[in-house]
Amino acid sequence: MTSMKYPPINLKEKLTKFSDHWSPRVIAEMNDYQLKLAKIKGEFIWHTHQDTDEVFFVLEGEMSIEFRDGSVQICEGEIFVVPKGIEHKPVAKEQCKILLIEPKGIINTGSADGELTAENDVWI
């Protein structure tokens, strides 16, 4: 039996706690890294994380990430690691639910900033 001291983190339950797009919520920390859930739909902006790789894990639906010289389609149950310093643009035709893994403090729009820049370090 699970004791209250050590509660597991249920992704589906956490995903019910928000509905806005492109606004990652933190669900766990591992050392100086964070695991975040996000719902995405439509086109994000071109941006770059100069100092870190970024993990995308598709939990439900599908998305693609465009690069200046190619793209990747990521389906449910698939992972892709965007290498640091590589400009990219996430896109989802229909709503897609993803898990992100990246260092604490990373801004979702990287060096691009703009109106899609989400509040950072928001826990659910």
Place this chain on the structure above:
Amino acid sequence: MTSMKYPPINLKEKLTKFSDHWSPRVIAEMNDYQLKLAKIKGEFIWHTHQDTDEVFFVLEGEMSIEFRDGSVQICEGEIFVVPKGIEHKPVAKEQCKILLIEPKGIINTGSADGELTAENDVWI
């Protein structure tokens, strides 16, 4: 269309590539961290990772992690982060498939060592 330059990592496909228990396989790297798949069944040994937290993500089946003062049951779609320095023992009554996230170079048995110590940094 996904270009060959940017292949996604399909977890189910990767899980077909090995069958032994308690022997994590690396599927991706993010900075100095690694994402690993493992199949587990039975009782692991008590051990501690003195310098790092460790993420367990149950992909299929269920497992528990025992602590000296409690335990957590982790079901499919659930995550648990074992804090660094906390002695723990993973257990799975039936085969369970998990994703681990931890710094590169981490030994599966931590400071305990022993016959269950797996070869490190094995990619699939």
